[in-house]
Amino acid sequence: MGESSASYIRMVQHLIEKCLLFHMTKEECMEALSRHANINPVITSTVWKELEKENKEFFDAYMKSREDEMAEMEIKQMIQKMISQSSTGD
Incomplete structure (x- = not known):
């Protein structure tokens, strides 16, 4: 090369x-x-x-961290949706 x-x-x-x-x-x-x-x-x-x-160990940890971040975002979105639904009386 x-x-x-x-x-x-x-x-x-x-x-x-x-x-x-x-x-x-x-x-x-x-x-x-x-x-x-x-x-x-x-x-x-x-x-x-x-x-x-x-860098297998790094990427394993990186992907786990991304999965955790995505799960946390999903939970926050669900909570936001529940809050907004309860405030509108649905």
């Missing part, structure tokens, strides 16, 4: 790490990098998969 290819992969890795800071899924990251950095989603997916292989 040439230096420019390695450099490109490092750049994609860096952008994926930025996506992780924003708690994005792989699909959200692929979309964001495609739209904003003109990176082919296949490239992003491939680099993401390699990062997952190299």
Whole structure:
């Protein structure tokens, strides 16, 4: 692999790490990098998969954290819905 290819992969890795800071899924990251950095989603997916292989414990914890966040958001939405229904007399 040439230096420019390695450099490109490092750049994609860096952008994926930025996506992780924003708690994005792989699909959200692929979309964001495609739209904003003109990176082919296949490239992003491939680099993401390699990062997952190299950092299994991190990605396991990351996915668990995302699942917990999603569950918490669902609970908050249900509570908001119950509150708004009770305030309107439904």
